[in-house]
Amino acid sequence: MIDPVFASVLERRLRAITQEMGLALLRTTRSPILSEARDFVTGLYDAEGRILEQAEYIPILAFALRPACRAVIEAFAGDVHPGDVFLHNDVYSGGNQNNDVAVFRPIFVDGRLIAWAATKGHQADIGGAQAGGYNPRATEVWQEALRIPPVRIVERGRLRRDVWDLIFANVRLPIVEDDIRAQIGGTVVGERGVVDLYRRHGADTVERHLVFLFDAAEKRMRAELTRIPDGEYHGESTVFDDGHHPGSRHRIAVTITKQGSDIRFDYTGTDPQTVGFVNAPLASSFSAIVLTLLMLVDPDLPHNDGILRPLEVHIPSGTILNAEFPAATTFGNTLAGPHSDAIFRALAPALPEKVSAGWNRMLGMTVSGRDARRGRRYVDILFLALKGGSGAVQGCDGYDHIGLINTAGGNLAQDYEMFEVHTPHRLRRHEYWTDSAGAGRWRGGLGVETEFVIDGEDVTGVSFGDGVEPEARAFGLFGGGPGTANTIRLTAPDGRVVVPRAKDVVAIPRGTVFFQQAGGGGGYGDPRERPAALVAAEVRDGVISAEAARRDYGVVVDPATGALDEAGTWQARRR
DSSP: OOOHHHHHHHHHHHHHHHHHHHHHHHHHOOSHHHHTTOOEEEEEEETTSOEEEEEOSSHHHHTTHHHHHHHHHHHTTTOOOTTOEEEEOOGGGTOSOTTEEEEEEEEEETTEEEEEEEEEEEOSOOOSSSTTSOOTTOOSGGGTOOOOOSEEEEETTEEOHHHHHHHHTTOSOTHHHHHHHHHHHHHHHHHHHHHHHHHHHOHHHHHHHHHHHHHHHHHHHHHHHTTSOSEEEEEEEEEEOOSSSTTOEEEEEEEEEEETTEEEEEOTTOOBOOSSSOOOOHHHHHHHHHHHHHTTSOTTOOOSGGGGTTEEEEOOTTBTTBOOTTOOOGGGGGGHHHHHHHHHHHHTTTOTTTOOOOOOOOEEEEEEEEETTTTEEEEEOOHHHHOOOOOOBTTBOOOTTOOOTTTTTOOOOOOHHHHHHHSSEEEEEEEEOTTOSOOSSBOOOOOEEEEEEEOOEEEEEEEEEOOOSGGGSOOOBTTOOOOOOOEEEEEOTTSOEEOOOSSEEEEEOTTEEEEEEEOOOOOBSOGGGSOHHHHHHHHHTTSSOHHHHHHHHOOOBOTTTOOBOHHHHHHHHHO
């Protein structure tokens, strides 16, 4: 007997447990990558590794926990006990990125394994040749990071000190040990919540309603998919620069076949894997598909395993989206940007009211060195500077300064004061970038400009991203204009200026001024249909310049007063 009221309560309680796990991480992790930027995810999975619920701070991590959980289950089948804890990051056994380390805790009730509590977070360092984990020079996985296949780190409640010491002897920063302990603590919160559910309502009742929730989620997803007209849709995008061959171009090609309530993603025709780290493991690419598809359906869908049942995915092995061992793959999460571009382009004719114009392609720089104030090493991914704008959709402007599509708004920018506390950097300015958004009836999200002084010692900067080429700008849809390109510029104390490539490793002298522009998102629809009064207001606010208002929108604004020239606008728009 299914009680629909209890099913609804159960669904929301599972969600609340994962959120409580997330709050525990926010308040106990030490690295700003986790405690401020929230580059982590929490989740609950059944005994077979099926998704019960997730708190998707970073969506591309969330849907990669499922294959990692199954890898742990397979590796330790029949040898899992109360009090055990397992670690995992290996991209060749279900991981999405080596820096994203997962912690799994089995949950038992009355001696029976009923579920798993999991956390996954981006660690400030995980070994390898380059501090911070991003190594554009890597050509194989061992040059990127310490691989952690499924490994038991706590056995029946007792820490396996030898295993722990082996792992962290290969990690540069002591803060990573603290953050993994915090992740372990997050799984304890999940365990307590699930055990309480079972104790309160009984195993039979809970598990019967979990089956119902899976089936209900599948039914709702299938109902959403039936809204997409049946047919075959093709989309492509380009990945720029593999880090080893300047000017190289790599194609992502997808054919989406929609039939009834089933949908298939076929990547036949996608280019082979690269020699460098510009490749994705399968888990990362699958997550990119799911997070993009979820942007096109009801946002209130429950995110359990049922929603994945109507999906079929074929990504040929050995391609840039499913690299074969032992390829380097650290850039794989970032490939979600061009990957999503291909899906949006493919489905634009079928879902014009749902698809997004292009999001800004990410260009980031990891800065590592020595903080002389405290006599210790530090690593900073500079989330503050890399967050560009999202693409516009029908009826809504893009989000300003939202960041990567694979985080879908989950990454937060660093607090200005904490930025200067955690790192030897002095912030000069951080502001919206005028004219960075793609013009449109609905404009793209604004990008940002960031400038600060690097006051660390022995500092190395590692750029990883793309979007620096004009053709890599966020694309517009249905007459909308493109966003702006990314750039990083380093000005040394002696006046020498270095503009790193999209994938590069550069030495940064103390006192260097770091300047970055993160581009805006693409626009949607004819810019000359945007209300002239709104354009004039954005000129007054500094979002759009008077010149761009006239050029892109056909709106004439007095640059001195910000007043709208209605007659001049009428004439300009007629032309």
